[in-house]
Amino acid sequence: MLVIDTLMDAPLQEAIKHHQAPAFKFLMENGKYFPNVVSPFPTMSVTVDTTILTGTYCHDHQLPGLVWFNKKENRLINYGSHIRELWKLDLSRSFADILFHMNNDHISKKVKTIHEELEQKGKSSASINALVYRGNTSHYYKLPKLLTWFTSIKEERPTQAAKVFSYGVLKKVGRSVRYQHFWQKFGFNNSFSVQELTYLMNKGQLPPFTIVYFPDLDQSVHKHGRMDVKGIEKVDQQLQKILNVYRSWEDALKNNIWITIGDNGQAWIDSNRKIALIDLREILGSYRIMKLRKGVQPKDQIVLAVNERMAYIYSLDTNTLPIHELVQAVQNDKRIDVIAWKEGSFIKVRSGEQNGELRYSKGGEFMDTYNQSWLIEGDLQLLDMTVHDKQIHYGNYPDALARIYSSLHSHEGNFIIVSAKPGYEFIGEGSPTHVGGASHGGLHQQDSLVPMIVTGTHTAPSYLRLIDLKEWVLSLIV
Known part of the structure; x- marks a missing residue:
């Protein structure tokens, strides 16, 4: 499952029309295309990704948004809207929320993720750069010096994740040091996601289920607006690198089911x-x-x-x-x-x-x-x-x-x-x-509708909503 942040139908169609997205076109021509899958609300990635993994809306999984007020702790929680806000709220506490509390404490224990359910059935799974990753396996981060200088976070604290877990420079499966510097967001970028996925492919270590998160398009659309075709073209180049691991693109489809999907849309924002x-x-x-x-x-x-x-x-x-x-x-x-x-x-x-x-x-x-x-x-x-x-x-x-x-x-x-x-x-x-770009979070269909491309199966979710993906994905594996 390739989750491409802010993938939307209109710019995708435009990119294909102008021959700027051959990989997307190949997947669409060899599978099924669903242009309008409904995202949960608020249409913020952490809430959306929790819905994808748990098959529930936030009244069940209890992750209300990127920013919310925790009444029990009497404090505002922010998983990363802007460094200004994180700094004011206390950098150490904010990073502890992002790295540990969000997955291990804030998501309800009454729901189970795809990773948790597969492990209970004796099957492993992988999470690469996904913001939400809760599983049954303990992992330890390797923290960059910059983070330890500015915060009081320590490395000896575990987080529960998928069996195979990659999370930027903090936790990786490959040995390469590319795409992981602080000016590259410590590995939270598309190139690192591709590098980690292709490492598993080349080693023959792909588990029954792998979810890979591609963050870059989101920031590009924020800046350039809803019809950011150039951003789609860059994502397509990353997809080509993945497909090129195989002898041919057709070979890539033979033994894998590919689900390529957006997580939220973005609505246009006035330039004034x-x-x-x-x-x-x-x-x-x-x-x-x-x-x-x-x-x-x-x-x-x-x-x-x-x-x-x-x-x-x-x-x-x-x-x-x-x-x-x-x-x-x-x-x-x-x-x-x-x-x-x-x-x-x-x-x-x-x-x-x-x-x-x-x-x-x-x-x-x-x-x-x-x-x-x-x-x-x-x-x-x-x-x-x-x-x-x-x-x-x-x-x-x-x-x-x-x-x-x-x-x-x-x-x-x-x-x-x-x-x-x-x-x-x-x-x-x-x-x-x-201002003058695009933004999300809202209830409107511009924020809420995302496309999905499926190859390797003739089945589909019961309804075209992200909340309905989990049940369907598990049916494909078990």
């Missing part, structure tokens, strides 16, 4: 900074917002967890700041297209763009495309849904009801979620910005 950036500190300026460097203080009322085009907004005390006040505050901004929160057993949805309210809960007379039943009342247009003969049909927000439900039930706390219209993204105290 004042228009593009939704500053939640301004919208909620009349309240006391937690400062990253100080952490939660006694008088603080709000915590912001900004995930690019989506954000969790927490009320630290609903007696003095009830949820409906937060909703009213953000509803005045027309750039926010989805506002949602829990109210008893129901979920309520409003918008800064439209009037009205939608109210829904699990179980009811309405069935959606994915055989999920719902009770729904109110304005369906808020989530661009239509209903015919009790059947729910989704528009701009695929699988919206289940995906919103999952994020609102993913962790403890009193909070609302907000998602931005295409063209805009949220910022907080130290958030990265992508």
Whole structure:
């Protein structure tokens, strides 16, 4: 399984049309192509990759986003939005979250990853550069000196991962020292991913299941926008190196099932900074917002967890700041297209763009495309849904009801979620910005739809959602 961060259908088709992606074209011509597979919400890689590996949305796997507030520990957790934010939150603690806590503690023990299930069945698996990798085998990192100088992290602490585990320069299977310098993100790049995968291939050591993560396209699309064909061309060159390990590309397909897939899309962002950036500190300026460097203080009322085009907004005390006040505050901004929160057993949805309210809960007379039943009342247009003969049909927000439900039930706390219209993204105290480029995190289909190419099997997942991949993948192996 080759997971290509921010692979999208439109630029892929454009690259193939202009003969810039021969490897992608070869895989498509020799397999099945699914242009619109639904990603979970929020559409951030750590949440998405956890869904791929566990076959669950975040209300089950409990990894709510790249940034979220841990009520039990009374602190904001950030797995790497920007070095500014990590530094303010405490670099040592942030890297401990990324390297140890995310996989070993924060992902629910009630769910099992593909790696864990295969090991229980006596089969091994490999994880190469994947952000989420939890398995049953203990591994130890080899930390770069730069990391030990700036943090208090020690090497004698294990992490639980797949049997074969590669994670940048910190843990590798090959012996090469290429593509691993600090200016190459310590090996968290496509070239290192390819180097590690081809090492296993050349040694004849590929296990029954291997997942490989390709991070580079994400940053390229952030900078150059949704139709970044040049970024696709660079990924294709990496795929060619993998296929060239075999005597012919046709040989590469004979003994392997290849699943080549994106993890999230990206929505375009306006080139005018004042228009593009939704500053939640301004919208909620009349309240006391937690400062990253100080952490939660006694008088603080709000915590912001900004995930690019989506954000969790927490009320630290609903007696003095009830949820409906937060909703009213953000509803005045027309750039926010989805506002949602829990109210008893129901979920309520409003918008800064439209009037009205939608109210829904699990179980009811309405069935959606994915055989999920719902009770729904109110304005369906808020989530661009239509209903015919009790059947729910989704528009701009695929699988919206289940995906919103999952994020609102993913962790403890009193909070609302907000998602931005295409063209805009949220910022907080130290958030990265992508003005004139593209960004993700949101509920919209631009963030949410990814392509998948499958060769070597005529089967497919039960539904075209990333949540449905795990069951299908296991059926191909066991």
